[in-house]
Amino acid sequence: KQEVTQIPAALSVPEGENLVLNCSFTDSAIYNLQWFRQDPGKGLTSLLLIQSSQREQTSGRLNASLDKSSGRSTLYIAASQPGDSATYLCAVRYGSSNTGKLIFGQGTTLQVKP
């Protein structure tokens, strides 16, 4: 069964700390992986998209890595700020069709304390 797991479910850190969010998937035959941010009462915002042939993607203070062989992806946030507080979800795409199958993890809720 194709599953995506994010541990921990919640994380609290002081402002300025560097942190890593984890995403693991059971089937390594992925096409791509996306990291999303969700603020309370809002929709999801796509942060980074890593294709299966890539090892990492960077955007500002965010860096996402992908290791298909171990079934893991990490989202690294540098110099965290209170504005980074949100729920972060990873989603793994399978299948060769145009839409394939996108499986979401349950998310990690991050709180950055001033």
Add this chain to the structure above:
Amino acid sequence: NAGVTQTPKFRILKIGQSMTLQCAQDMNHNYMYWYRQDPGMGLKLIYYSVGAGITDKGEVPNGYNVSRSTTEDFPLRLELAAPSQTSVYFCASSSRGYYEKLFFGSGTQLSVL
């Protein structure tokens, strides 16, 4: 930039009632999706569309229907609402399916009592 617009934001239904959740995007995206998000769970795909006139079922389509008469609009119809359909519903779109980033609406919180 409007992006993906969903209406209404909140709705309470009685068991057996019907309603339509509206979704519109102004990015000329061919691909549109409907997801539901239950507390503490990931998103589940209900229906999707690869273009006007073309729709297909996702993982959890029972109790729902969709139509896609234009590129911009992708409404989701709930017939005979049940408590199990209490959830937050998100509409999303993309230009080339899952090859590219998804753009999400702000969601509709639905309660069926």
